[in-house]
Amino acid sequence: xxxxxxxxxxxxxxxxxxxxxxxxxxxxxxxxxxxxxxxxxxxxxxxxxxxxxxxxxxxxxxxxxxxxxxxxxxxxxxxxxxxxxxxxxxxxxxxxxxxxxxxxxxxxxxxxxxxxxxxxxxxxxxxxxxxxxxxxxxxxxxxxxxxxxxxxxxxxxxxxxxxxxxxxxxxxxxxxxxxxxxxxxxxxxxxxxxxxxxxxxxxxxxxxxxx
Numbered sequence: 001x002x003x004x005x006x007x008x009x010x011x012x013x014x015x016x017x018x019x020x021x022x023x024x025x026x027x028x029x030x031x032x033x034x035x036x037x038x039x040x041x042x043x044x045x046x047x048x049x050x051x052x053x054x055x056x057x058x059x060x061x062x063x064x065x066x067x068x069x070x071x072x073x074x075x076x077x078x079x080x081x082x083x084x085x086x087x088x089x090x091x092x093x094x095x096x097x098x099x100x101x102x103x104x105x106x107x108x109x110x111x112x113x114x115x116x117x118x119x120x121x122x123x124x125x126x127x128x129x130x131x132x133x134x135x136x137x138x139x140x141x142x143x144x145x146x147x148x149x150x151x152x153x154x155x156x157x158x159x160x161x162x163x164x165x166x167x168x169x170x171x172x173x174x175x176x177x178x179x180x181x182x183x184x185x186x187x188x189x190x191x192x193x194x195x196x197x198x199x200x201x202x203x204x205x206x207x208x209x210x211x
Contacts, residue, residue: 064112065138067130069100071148072165074123081119092119096126099159103151104144110136129171141168 080086093116104111115129132138139147145168152163 066171069128070167077121144168
């Protein structure tokens with residue numbers, strides 16, 4: 001009986017260790033599949049024509065730094081701008097990228113793209129992400145904000161940015177990626193550890209009881 005219990009304990013540890021390894025592999029593969037970047041932003045050829053370009057560059061996890069950008073435009077907000085599937089929303093995204101991305105490309109060689117997250121009331125409030133290559137010089141939040149504030153007066157006449165509304169903060173995206181790319185999440189690891197300890201305690205108690 002004692003030998004049988006010990007063999008059961010050893011088998012349980014092998015099963016749990018194998019399960020953790022599989023979870024780690026799945027998490028790593030999921031992270032690798034999620035690293036392809038979104039298409040780079042559009043460039044303005046004249047006041048009304050926008051040409052879209054795409055990039056085939058693959059970015060490794062943790063190779064980018066993201067800052068959150070918020071600013072207001074002195075324009076009238078319409079309800080369809082809150083719907084990411086509407087034509088008005090898509091057109092506004094294209095215009096926003098066409099105007100804002102050149103500002104940061106001129107200022108920072110490490111700048112990659114602008115990602116528009118949403119539009120809100122007040123007149124039109126834009127929430128977006130500024131994505132930089134971490135291997136280059138990445139501006140601080142205050143530097144990134146000042147860049148757009150200084151450029152606000154000279155932007156395309158069809159698009160306005162209220163200079164004193166510009167605000168930039170640090171994104172928590174990089175921290176989240178770093179915590180999850182190691183394989184098994186901290187919560188899953190804790191659950192497995194508790195399970196292993198509990199199982200070991202039960203089996204060892206049984207061994208000594210019947211020995």
